[in-house]
Amino acid sequence: MASKPNFVQISEAQFRTNFSDLHPPLGDNAAVVEASRCLFCFDAPCTIACPTHIDVPKFIKKIATRNVHGSARTILEANILGASCAKVCPVDVLCEGACVMNHHNEKPIQIGLLQRYAMDWADQRDYQPFAAGNPNGKKVACIGGGPASLACAAELAQMGYDVTIYERKPLAGGLNTYGIAEYKLTPKDAVRETERVRHLGVKFECGVEVTDHIGEATGKAKAPATQRSISFRELEDQYNAVFIGIGLGETLDLKIPGEDLGGVVDALSFIEEYKTRRTKCRVGKRVAVIGAGNTAVDAATAAARLGAAEVRMVYRRSEKEMPAFAYEYELAKRDGINFNWLTQPVRIHGKKHVEKLECVRMELGKPDKTGRRRPEPVPRSKFFIECDMVIKSLGQTKFEGFLQGILHLNRAKDGRVMVDEMTYQTSNPKYFAGGDCINGGQEVVDAVADGKKAAHGIHGWIQGLG
Amino acid sequence: MADLSITFAKKIKSPNPFWLASAPPTNSGFQVMRAFEAGWGGAVWKTIGEPIVNTTSRYSSIDYNGVRMMGFNNIELISDRPIEDNLREIYEVKKRFPHHAVIASLMVESKREVWHDIVKRTEDSGTDGLELNFGCPHGMSERGMGSAVGQVPEYCEMITAWVKEVAQTPVLIKLTPNVTNIAAIGRAAKRGGADGLSAINTINSITSIDLQDLTPRPKVRGKSAHGGYCGPAVKPIALNMVSQLTCDPEIQIPVSGIGGISTWQDAAEFMLLGCTSIQVCTAVMHYGFRLVEDMIDGLSNWMDEKGFKTIEDFRGLSLARMTDWGNLDMNYKIVASIDPDKCIGCDLCHIACWDTAHQCIHIEGEGREAPTRNEREAAMNFLQPPVHHPLTVHEPILHSRGITNQNIGISGNGGARRAAPPITPLHASTQDAPPALRSNRVPYVDEEECVGCNLCWLVCPVEGCITMKEVDTGLPEESWNKRLKRLSQTAE
Numbered sequence: 001m002a003s004k005p006n007f008v009q010i011s012e013a014q015f016r017t018n019f020s021d022l023h024p025p026l027g028d029n030a031a032v033v034e035a036s037r038c039l040f041c042f043d044a045p046c047t048i049a050c051p052t053h054i055d056v057p058k059f060i061k062k063i064a065t066r067n068v069h070g071s072a073r074t075i076l077e078a079n080i081l082g083a084s085c086a087k088v089c090p091v092d093v094l095c096e097g098a099c100v101m102n103h104h105n106e107k108p109i110q111i112g113l114l115q116r117y118a119m120d121w122a123d124q125r126d127y128q129p130f131a132a133g134n135p136n137g138k139k140v141a142c143i144g145g146g147p148a149s150l151a152c153a154a155e156l157a158q159m160g161y162d163v164t165i166y167e168r169k170p171l172a173g174g175l176n177t178y179g180i181a182e183y184k185l186t187p188k189d190a191v192r193e194t195e196r197v198r199h200l201g202v203k204f205e206c207g208v209e210v211t212d213h214i215g216e217a218t219g220k221a222k223a224p225a226t227q228r229s230i231s232f233r234e235l236e237d238q239y240n241a242v243f244i245g246i247g248l249g250e251t252l253d254l255k256i257p258g259e260d261l262g263g264v265v266d267a268l269s270f271i272e273e274y275k276t277r278r279t280k281c282r283v284g285k286r287v288a289v290i291g292a293g294n295t296a297v298d299a300a301t302a303a304a305r306l307g308a309a310e311v312r313m314v315y316r317r318s319e320k321e322m323p324a325f326a327y328e329y330e331l332a333k334r335d336g337i338n339f340n341w342l343t344q345p346v347r348i349h350g351k352k353h354v355e356k357l358e359c360v361r362m363e364l365g366k367p368d369k370t371g372r373r374r375p376e377p378v379p380r381s382k383f384f385i386e387c388d389m390v391i392k393s394l395g396q397t398k399f400e401g402f403l404q405g406i407l408h409l410n411r412a413k414d415g416r417v418m419v420d421e422m423t424y425q426t427s428n429p430k431y432f433a434g435g436d437c438i439n440g441g442q443e444v445v446d447a448v449a450d451g452k453k454a455a456h457g458i459h460g461w462i463q464g465l466g
Numbered sequence: 467m468a469d470l471s472i473t474f475a476k477k478i479k480s481p482n483p484f485w486l487a488s489a490p491p492t493n494s495g496f497q498v499m500r501a502f503e504a505g506w507g508g509a510v511w512k513t514i515g516e517p518i519v520n521t522t523s524r525y526s527s528i529d530y531n532g533v534r535m536m537g538f539n540n541i542e543l544i545s546d547r548p549i550e551d552n553l554r555e556i557y558e559v560k561k562r563f564p565h566h567a568v569i570a571s572l573m574v575e576s577k578r579e580v581w582h583d584i585v586k587r588t589e590d591s592g593t594d595g596l597e598l599n600f601g602c603p604h605g606m607s608e609r610g611m612g613s614a615v616g617q618v619p620e621y622c623e624m625i626t627a628w629v630k631e632v633a634q635t636p637v638l639i640k641l642t643p644n645v646t647n648i649a650a651i652g653r654a655a656k657r658g659g660a661d662g663l664s665a666i667n668t669i670n671s672i673t674s675i676d677l678q679d680l681t682p683r684p685k686v687r688g689k690s691a692h693g694g695y696c697g698p699a700v701k702p703i704a705l706n707m708v709s710q711l712t713c714d715p716e717i718q719i720p721v722s723g724i725g726g727i728s729t730w731q732d733a734a735e736f737m738l739l740g741c742t743s744i745q746v747c748t749a750v751m752h753y754g755f756r757l758v759e760d761m762i763d764g765l766s767n768w769m770d771e772k773g774f775k776t777i778e779d780f781r782g783l784s785l786a787r788m789t790d791w792g793n794l795d796m797n798y799k800i801v802a803s804i805d806p807d808k809c810i811g812c813d814l815c816h817i818a819c820w821d822t823a824h825q826c827i828h829i830e831g832e833g834r835e836a837p838t839r840n841e842r843e844a845a846m847n848f849l850q851p852p853v854h855h856p857l858t859v860h861e862p863i864l865h866s867r868g869i870t871n872q873n874i875g876i877s878g879n880g881g882a883r884r885a886a887p888p889i890t891p892l893h894a895s896t897q898d899a900p901p902a903l904r905s906n907r908v909p910y911v912d913e914e915e916c917v918g919c920n921l922c923w924l925v926c927p928v929e930g931c932i933t934m935k936e937v938d939t940g941l942p943e944e945s946w947n948k949r950l951k952r953l954s955q956t957a958e
């Protein structure tokens with residue numbers, strides 16, 4: 001590492017400042033005042049817009065009467081991951097975007113912050129509102145320890161199921177623990193939330209990878225020899241039903257020369273590294289992030305906050321086509337990120353380590369099948385971007401090969417697992433699925449909603465079997 | 467600019483009708499002078515009498531939706547300062563502010579010579595008038611003073627008469643609202659020779675109880691006592707009591723209005739019901755003397771707008787519009803009307819009307835039609851439940867995934883999700899339904915069934931969205947009293 005002078009590191013104190021809460025919590029009085037603004041709409045649109053259908057006016061009114069206990073319970077009843085959702089939900093396009101106040105020329109009610117207020121209350125006293133149901137003798141396995149599985153397991157446990165979560169990583173929580181920007185959610189808080197699920201009697205087998213019968217695991221990296229594993233076949237034998245909540249696979253490759261040079265990393269590994277190793281994570285002085293989605297923004301802002309002097313996002317389409325949410329783009333701009341629009345990287349140069357990125361300029365041609373105008377290279381427009389680090393962020397793969405180990409499991413062309421709309425059952429009746437692996441990558445709250453609904457699908461199916 | 471000056475009871479002159487009520491804000495000469503500098507036209511001095519001892523912890527209040535002190539409660543007694551200090555300071559204030567009104571509030575033992583003595587001493591200080599405190603509802607009443615006098619017309623008349631035997635300046639009687647008929651007390655004061663009335667004093671109250679230690683507030687070493695209630699919450703009660711005094715043909719002496727006044731609008735309302743001056747306490751205890759600036763400014767702008775040159779031009783004008791219920795026209799009909807362009811779709815009017823009024827505001831496609839008369843009657847007879855009346859909580863079935871900027875009306879690229887395509891359904895190919903559009907949340911009114919109660923209009927958070935529109939019933943004006951008369955005539 002010492003041989004790479006163009007890398008920087010920050011102190012623990014700087015880390016804490018740079019990654020402190022994006023939206024600081026409301027104080028007691030501010031929460032009551034904000035809660036009192038809520039109109040208490042009938043059949044409220046905010047509740048409809050929340051994928052888990054938290055009864056928003058109900059929990060807000062309880063804050064207004066200082067019944068924070070009841071408020072927390074109302075939230076957790078609908079969404080066992082209410083604490084992380086309060087911090088990570090893109091509320092502008094969910095509950096707050098639907099708030100009637102938007103039509104009133106007023107700021108929408110700060111639902112996310114109020115939800116956080118009630119959830120902080122719950123976390124301060126390790127509040128456990130629910131208990132396991134009477135054991136019904138049925139067993140369910142959940143593959144993956146992310147939001148989808150956690151929600152599914154919590155729901156099933158309350159109905160009396162004996163549930164085991166298999167997670168290949170050392171900690172549960174999925175991307176909540178390893179992927180969400182640190183200034184939104186810390187791994188500590190994400191893991192604490194999984195305790196609420198453990199409290200319901202759900203068993204966690206962390207560090208255990210589920211493999212197909214041939215032994216292929218989900219990741220490219222070979223599991224360490226000590227890592228335990230369990231196969232689909234074994235799960236099928238031991239459990240009445242299996243829930244697939246494995247999320248998405250690795251970051252897509254750029255498929256350009258130079259990708260294997262030192263200093264070229266993928267966004268997810270980079271994010272996981274800084275979240276787990278904190279100040280030990282070194283970042284290039286000049287960083288180029290390739291892609292312009294929400295994950296790319298997360299990687300870029302993280303690089304900037306880790307001390308990179310110059311961070312740019314390189315995207316082959318224009319600002320208008322940028323897939324990141326508007327407020328994520330705003331955040332990137334506030335963090336001083338530069339943007340190279342209409343720029344296509346074609347090669348990464350360097351001896352052992354990245355030195356520069358060769359790019360061509362693009363222009364927008366005719367619309368493609370997604371309706372976005374297709375970028376086309378401008379002839380003889382080659383140029384270079386000097387950089388010490390390249391972060392790839394072109395989206396994630398689906399777990400193709402691995403899932404072939406499940407018999408008769410139908411998947412869409414793009415690799416997503418297909419499920420029944422109502423029951424979340426897959427084409428193999430023993431398997432149900434939810435979260436990123438069925439929707440191709442949406443939000444935590446969508447995964448929670450899927451997991452919850454799948455739990456009821458599983459319950460219905462097992463009951464039907466008698 | 468309008469002339470705000472007034473003359474109360476022929477003798478008390480004041481540059482404007484805004485007086486400070488007898489209370490902590492008028493406890494000393496220092497405070498009253500600061501108040502006059504801020505713009506107050508007059509001050510009724512904190513009640514003077516034999517100095518008392520107060521408890522510490524004296525106030526408590528009710529907050530409403532995060533706003534502090536909607537209602538205010540105190541267990542304080544009269545002035546705790548020696549009589550001579552108060553009188554000397556009145557003298558000094560009058561010397562510095564000869565054109566402002568200074569009125570001394572008095573309360574002493576119910577003995578003729580004691581009253582004679584205090585009145586003479588007080589008038590020597592140069593006060594413009596006297597206000598007899600027959601209203602204080604706690605502490606003093608237990609010693610036979612304050613509301614103990616104000617609740618018994620005979621006492622009230624007797625003591626007023628004693629004071630009038632020696633008083634040179636106008637005598638105002640401050641009334642307690644803790645009576646069944648305030649006009650009866652007002653008449654007694656008039657018989658005793660009062661030159662004016664001040665109303666209302668505070669209302670008996672217990673504001674709240676600490677749900678942790680179960681002690682009512684304010685707490686004095688683990689105990690509490692009932693206090694006197696005031697502040698914005700009491701304004702409607704005060705307005706009604708004031709109108710009972712100003713409407714009474716036997717009374718007809720000037721009234722100084724008190725109770726929950728915080729703004730120029732409040733003040734204008736008291737004056738429209740006949741008050742010559744108004745007095746303020748809680749609002750200045752909340753915000754300080756500077757509050758009067760907007761009271762003066764707002765009132766005079768309103769008067770200019772309405773073409774009123776002096777206070778007398780509009781004083782009492784609303785009294786003619788007060789009548790008994792029996793004189794109201796029963797053939798006047800209004801119905802609610804919703805402006806769909808202004809409606810934000812909160813559906814509060816719908817649920818208010820549905821649950822608590824007349825089931826006549828509907829939402830398109832909600833399957834909630836008003837139960838027919840037959841259905842209602844059937845339900846009353848427990849024969850069958852009303853067919854269309856859903857008793858279950860409406861389960862939101864719509865899903866977020868169709869949300870775009872357009873259909874939830876937000877700015878920014880709200881449509882972009884981490885990955886655009888929705889989940890691939892196994893069997894069906896329908897996408898999740900988009901969330902409710904605002905347009906199909908706009909309710910409509912069944913005008914036939916609407917009784918024009920105003921509830922939806924009061925509930926609606928959007929100004930001007932629901933209006934109550936008059937409909938022509940084609941029937942002549944007829945009040946209950948007229949109808950009784952007509953019916954008795956036809957019976958004859």
Ligand SMILES: Cc1cc2nc3c(=O)[nH]c(=O)nc-3n(C[C@H](O)[C@H](O)[C@H](O)COP(=O)(O)OP(=O)(O)OC[C@H]3O[C@@H](n4cnc5c(N)ncnc54)[C@H](O)[C@@H]3O)c2cc1C
Pocket residue numbers: 088089090143144145146147148149166167168169173174175176179180181184208209210211217218245246247248268271294295298434435436437441442443444445447884
């Ligand atoms: C960088 C980034 C930032 C994000 N930011 C936000 C945000 O701010 N707000 C928001 O709402 N959403 C955000 N998301 C999306 C959100 O994290 C996901 O939608 C959500 O975590 C999906 O939950 P899941 O349970 O489906 O999958 P995951 O959270 O991915 O969990 C899947 C789990 O399964 C485990 N697993 C996989 N295969 C196996 C196997 N074979 N055996 C055992 N375990 C296995 C994985 O290790 C993982 O822990 C972000 C995503 C990324 C990538």
Ligand SMILES: Cc1cc2nc3c(=O)[nH]c(=O)nc-3n(C[C@H](O)[C@H](O)[C@H](O)COP(=O)(O)O)c2cc1C
Pocket residue numbers: none
């Ligand atoms: C529109 C309306 C009509 C009322 N009608 C009656 C009535 O007929 N009989 C009665 O005893 N009280 C009546 N009340 C008084 C209420 O029963 C209740 O005592 C009062 O509203 C105070 O309670 P609250 O303010 O806490 O709701 C009525 C109140 C309202 C608002």
Ligand code: SF4
Pocket residue numbers: 049050051052053054056079082085086089091094095096111112115445
């Ligand atoms: S879970 Fe997310 S979308 Fe639902 S109400 Fe809470 S913050 Fe809003």
Ligand code: SF4
Pocket residue numbers: 037038039040041044045046047056057098099100101109111812
């Ligand atoms: S839409 Fe807004 S105002 Fe209405 S209940 Fe929801 S948060 Fe409250």
Ligand code: SF4
Pocket residue numbers: 804805808809810811812813814815816907908909922925926927928931932
């Ligand atoms: S209360 Fe007003 S804004 Fe709300 S639905 Fe009714 S008419 Fe619309």
